[in-house]
Amino acid sequence: MSAEDFLPHYKRVYEILRKHIKEGVFSQGDLLPSENELSITHKVTRPTIRKALERLQNEGYIKKQQGKGSIVQGTPKGIGILSLSGTTSAVGKENLVTKMIVRPEVRSWEEVFSFPLSEKEKEMGCVYFERLRLVNNKPVLFDITMMPNFYIPRFASRKFEVKSLFDILRKHYQIEVKGGEQKILAITADKKLQSFFNVGPGHPVLQLNRKLETNKVDFYIYSQLFCNTAEHALYGTF
Amino acid sequence: MSAEDFLPHYKRVYEILRKHIKEGVFSQGDLLPSENELSITHKVTRPTIRKALERLQNEGYIKKQQGKGSIVQGTPKGIGILSLSGTTSAVGKENLVTKMIVRPEVRSWEEVFSFPLSEKEKEMGCVYFERLRLVNNKPVLFDITMMPNFYIPRFASRKFEVKSLFDILRKHYQIEVKGGEQKILAITADKKLQSFFNVGPGHPVLQLNRKLETNKVDFYIYSQLFCNTAEHALYGTF
DNA sequence: AAACCCTACTTGTATATACAAGTTAATTAC
DNA sequence: GTAATTAACTTGTATATACAAGTAGGGTTT
Numbered sequence: 308m309s310a311e312d313f314l315p316h317y318k319r320v321y322e323i324l325r326k327h328i329k330e331g332v333f334s335q336g337d338l339l340p341s342e343n344e345l346s347i348t349h350k351v352t353r354p355t356i357r358k359a360l361e362r363l364q365n366e367g368y369i370k371k372q373q374g375k376g377s378i379v380q381g382t383p384k385g386i387g388i389l390s391l392s393g394t395t396s397a398v399g400k401e402n403l404v405t406k407m408i409v410r411p412e413v414r415s416w417e418e419v420f421s422f423p424l425s426e427k428e429k430e431m432g433c434v435y436f437e438r439l440r441l442v443n444n445k446p447v448l449f450d451i452t453m454m455p456n457f458y459i460p461r462f463a464s465r466k467f468e469v470k471s472l473f474d475i476l477r478k479h480y481q482i483e484v485k486g487g488e489q490k491i492l493a494i495t496a497d498k499k500l501q502s503f504f505n506v507g508p509g510h511p512v513l514q515l516n517r518k519l520e521t522n523k524v525d526f527y528i529y530s531q532l533f534c535n536t537a538e539h540a541l542y543g544t545f
Numbered sequence: 546m547s548a549e550d551f552l553p554h555y556k557r558v559y560e561i562l563r564k565h566i567k568e569g570v571f572s573q574g575d576l577l578p579s580e581n582e583l584s585i586t587h588k589v590t591r592p593t594i595r596k597a598l599e600r601l602q603n604e605g606y607i608k609k610q611q612g613k614g615s616i617v618q619g620t621p622k623g624i625g626i627l628s629l630s631g632t633t634s635a636v637g638k639e640n641l642v643t644k645m646i647v648r649p650e651v652r653s654w655e656e657v658f659s660f661p662l663s664e665k666e667k668e669m670g671c672v673y674f675e676r677l678r679l680v681n682n683k684p685v686l687f688d689i690t691m692m693p694n695f696y697i698p699r700f701a702s703r704k705f706e707v708k709s710l711f712d713i714l715r716k717h718y719q720i721e722v723k724g725g726e727q728k729i730l731a732i733t734a735d736k737k738l739q740s741f742f743n744v745g746p747g748h749p750v751l752q753l754n755r756k757l758e759t760n761k762v763d764f765y766i767y768s769q770l771f772c773n774t775a776e777h778a779l780y781g782t783f
Numbered sequence: 784a785a786a787c788c789c790t791a792c793t794t795g796t797a798t799a800t801a802c803a804a805g806t807t808a809a810t811t812a813c
Numbered sequence: 814g815t816a817a818t819t820a821a822c823t824t825g826t827a828t829a830t831a832c833a834a835g836t837a838g839g840g841t842t843t
Contacts, residue, residue, distance in 0.1 A: 315826060341793060352828050357794085365603060367724070373794045374835030386783060392728060486605070488782045490630060492774035493731040493749035511731035511749035516778075536730035540754075544726045545624060545783030553796060579823060590798050595824085611824045612805030 316351045321359040323349075328368050329382050338376040339369060367544075384544045387484045387519050388473060389532070391442060392542040408437035408449070411463040413456050419529040420516035421490070427525045432456035434463065439503060447539055449503050450532040458482060458523050482526060487519035496535075504535040513541060554589045559597040561587075566606050567620050576614040577607060605782075622782045625722040625757050626711060627770070629680060630780040646675035646687070649701040651694050657767040658754035659728070665763045670694035672701065677741060685777055687741050688770040696720060696761050720764060725757035734773075742773040751779060 314322070324345075327333055340348065345356045360377055363369045367383030384390065391403070414435045416424055434456050440448040452472070456462075459480050476482040496510045504512070513536050519528040534541050552560065562583075565571055578586065583594045598615055601607045605621030622628065629641070654662060654671045672694050678686040690710070694700075697718050714720040734748045742750070751774050757766040772779050 317826075338793095343793085354829085355827060358826085360794095371794065372836080374792080375837080376793060486783055488780070490778040490780050491729060491751060491753075491772075492778045493751040493772070494774075495749050509747050511733050513729060513731040513751070515729075534729075534731070536732075540728040540730045542726070542728050543783075545724055545781075555796075576823095581823085592799085593797060596796085598824095609824065610805085612807080612822085614806090614823060 316349070317355045317358040317362075320345065320349050320351065320356060321362045324359065324363060325368060328363075328379055333379045335379055335381040337379045339379060341376060385473060385484065386545060387487050387517075387543070388471075389515075389541050389543045391440075391447065391534075391539040402443050404441045404444070406439045406441065408439050409435065411436040411465075413463065416453070419453055419518075420531045422516070422518045422529060425525065428455055428527065431525075434459065442539060445538075446504050446535070448532060448534045448541075449500065450530055452528065452530045454528045455526055458526055476521075481522075483522045484519045484528070485522055487517055487528075489515050489517040491515050500533055503533075506535060510535070510537075512536075515541075554587075555593045555596040555600075558583065558587050558589065558594060559600045562597065562601060563604075563606060566601075566617055571617045573617055573619040575617045577617060579614060623711065623722070624783065625725050625755075625781070626709075627753075627779050627781045629678075629685065629772075629777040640681050642679045642682070644677045644679065646677050647673065649674040649703075651701065654691070657691055657756075658769045660754070660756045660767060663763065666693055666765065669763075672697065680777060683776075684742050684773070686770060686772045686779075687738065688768055690766065690768045692766045693764055696764055714759075719760075721760045722757045722766070723760055725755055725766075727753050727755040729753050738771055741771075744773060748773070748775075750774075753779075 324339065333339060339345070339360075342353050342356050342360065345360075346353045349356065360369065360371065364371055364377075366386075367380060369377045369379055371377050411434050414433050416429055416433045417435075432455065433453050435451070435453050437449070437451050439446050440450075459476070459482070462480075465475060465479075473484060492514045494512055494514050496504060496506050496508065496512045500506075500512055501508060501510070504510070506512075513532075513534040515530075515532045515534075517528075517530050517532070519530070521528065532541075562577065571577060577583070577598075580591050580594050580598065583598075584591045587594065598607065598609065602609055602615075604624075605618060607615045607617055609615050649672050652671050652673045654667055655673075670693065671691050673689070673691050675687070675689050677684050678688075697714070697720070700718075703713060703717075711722060730752045732750055732752050734742060734744050734746065734750045738744075738750055739746060739748070742748070744750075751770075751772040753768075753770045753772075755766075755768045755770070757768070759766065770779075
């Protein structure tokens with residue numbers, strides 16, 4: 308008996324449709340089955356279907372048009388997720404490599420990129436790690452991540468260079484990013500960044516300090532990113 | 546007879562509650578009246594109230610807690626809105642001055658910061674303007690905005706140095722930002738930016754190319770911002 | 784072939800009702 | 814005074830039903 312069997316009906320339908328869109332059962336531009344059809348298929352009432360569709364719409368999977376239907380938009384990037392885009396095209400996954408500079412380890416909290424910590428967070432302990440991303444073997448992005456050592460048993464033993472942090476959190480811990488805040492600056496590379504990015508002094512580097520809010524109470528993800536955007540801009544949706 | 550009289554019930558209730566929160570009738574940490582109380586007050590049913598509250602929750606005005614109530618979070622920054630934050634505190638409005646470099650004028654579309662334009666957008670014509678923002682009399686942010694010359698009659702005659710572009714769009718044209726995408730880079734100041742920000746060559750400058758989606762079909766706001774973040778980071782939520 | 788009309792579909796809005804699950808405050812027992 | 818229990822509140826989930834408003838497609842008329 309899977310976890311889905313314990314979900315409220317509207318969440319179960321939402322997850323099924325979301326999965327279908329992610330897996331390409333429905334493609335961008337397609338119309339989902341109508342609310343009446345879904346109601347019959349999933350053996351729930353139309354208001355329950357509408358609640359599921361509303362979630363999909365809010366997250367960017369579909370757009371609803373009165374009188375026409377629910378139009379599939381494809382899989383949205385996901386709120387808060389950043390990617391690298393070239394000056395003309397996006398970077399394919401196959402050209403992106405992740406190196407762990409510091410593997411995930413449990414530490415006590417340090418200063419979190421000038422965001423305040425609550426008492427609850429301070430009590431939880433912290434998972435800390437550093438990553439360097441390379442495009443075509445060229446380092447372009449360095450980031451430090453801290454998040455509470457809570458809700459995420461055995462996180463440090465997972466291998467996730469090839470997987471998105473967010474995918475792992477969602478799949479294994481049912482943790483999803485719901486929003487966040489960020490501070491963005493342009494700085495010049497200090498010695499550490501100069502060595503990471505192989506650039507000279509005075510080279511401009513993008514810095515983002517971010518605090519991501521999730522669906523779990525008191526579980527915020529703090530990260531600080533540095534990006535050499537000479538060849539690839541940082542791209543995000545919101 | 547105000548426009549609110551022609552809104553669906555749930556939107557009317559949503560607008561009233563949102564206004565109450567913005568105006569401080571409810572403060573951060575307060576509980577809103579219960580769903581049953583609101584149902585009686587506004588003479589609609591509880592599902593209609595719940596639909597209004599769900600919108601407020603989605604936009605960050607409230608957080609709902611089962612068994613407890615709807616907790617006011619205050620007025621969220623608004624999706625897509627950026628502000629300047631000092632290294633230690635946010636910039637008060639009184640220290641921020643806006644200068645129009647180019648007043649809003651109707652032009653034909655130019656290239657919009659490497660975002661593609663649809664045929665519909667091309668047909669609409671474009672409103673274009675440039676602004677420079679100063680903090681404590683120091684220029685820190687320069688931005689170029691283009692949006693369709695549609696839905697916004699007599700926009701160019703409005704004075705909005707002291708008002709937020711988004712506030713004007715919302716109040717006078719019922720246009721709201723719903724989300725968007727952005728490309729972020731760190732560059733060095735070219736001659737134009739050097740003169741705007743009074744900085745030397747090689748000074749790092751933040752650049753953001755943004756495309757904001759609104760509630761109006763085919764109405765996207767394109768903007769390109771340059772920011773000297775030496776003293777003030779750019780701050781946003783999402 | 785094009786325009787118009789009508790029907791059947793779609794989503795949008797709303798009411799009514801019921802029960803589940805969480806929180807808080809009042810009451811009772813010790 | 815404290816702890817436990819209970820009642821009354823809250824939001825969460827769901828069904829059922831009805832009508833409004835928008836879109837698409839087929840048929841008819843010109």
